[in-house]
Amino acid sequence: MVSLPFDRKDLPAPCRTVDFEGSGNIVCEVDLRSYEVRRGLDGADGKPYGSLxxxxxxxxxxxKLVLSMNAGMYEPDMRPVGLYVEEGKAIAPLNTGEAPGNFYMKPNGVFFVAKDGTAGVVSTEAYGKAAPDVRIATQSGPMLVIDGKVHPRFEPNGTSRYVRNGVGVRDPNTIVLAISTEPVSLGRFARLFRDELGCANALFFDGMISALSNDRKVLLGGTDPVGPILAVYEKS
Structure with missing residues (x-):
């Protein structure tokens, strides 16, 4: 059984624990017909929230908040490194640049929910070509799974290990959020999405700063600043 630093009754309704290859994870399967996914960055004062x-x-x-999670890498001023769309408005543009770090490990990608209510995870290149009409979007990197294949630069179980979180899409109406409860490699985390969670495409959100809340309190992480936030609400 996965060990948790909080009472299991505090897990949000769409979430469960999953032990995969000997490592613990919390997995939240979100049906977009029952839940609404939104983005969060700035508070009422116009400044980034900075924390869940x-x-x-x-x-x-x-x-009717159900859960929230950090969802995208950020600059020192807490602004998104890449594309950020909130309620149809692009706050930050698509970033196709080259630089060191996980965000720029190509292929990186974009998670989005289109205005028709369906979700997707695609490479940055594919997103730029398709230019989908989206309600929300976040760019991050690297892709974890691309068309059923683990990112080609990942070792099977490398020595770089952190608490990590990310998102996958099982079908157009189902997104899968996951956060490890202990340090894991990128390779193992990618296989979780592909082999256990049935996601042909999945995107890494971040490592080390990864955090998850329910509607009342932070359950995992929370000691480090976060930038862009993904939140799940019950539909009215």
Whole structure:
């Protein structure tokens, strides 16, 4: 059984624990016909929330928040490194540049929910060519799984290990969020999405700063700043 630093009754409704290749994970399967996914970056004061705790504190009393998670890499000023779209408005453009670091490990990619309500995870190149009409989007990197194949630069179980989180798409109506409960390699985390969770395409959000909340409190992480946030709400 996966060991958790909180009471299991605090797990959000769409979430469960998964032991994969000997490592613990929390997996949240979100049916977009029952839940709404939104992005969060800035609070009412126009400044980045900076943490899941601040994000939760800034929610309206009537909000039906289910969970939140960090979702995208950020610059020192907390602004997104790559594409960020919130309710149809592009806050930051697609980044096709070259530089060191995980974000730029090609292929990197984009997670999005289109205006028709369906979701996707595609490479940055494919997103740029298709230019889908999206309601929300976030760019990150590297891709974990590309058309059923693990990212070609990953070792099977490399020595770089962190608590990691990411997103996959099982079908147009189902997204799968996952966060490891212990340090894991990128290779193992990618195989979780492909082999255990049935996602042909999946995107890495971040490592080390990874965090997850329910509607009331941070369950994992929370000690490091976060930039872009992904939140899941019950549909009205």
């Amino acid at each position: 705790a601040s994000f939760m504190a800034g929610q309206p009393a009537a909000a």
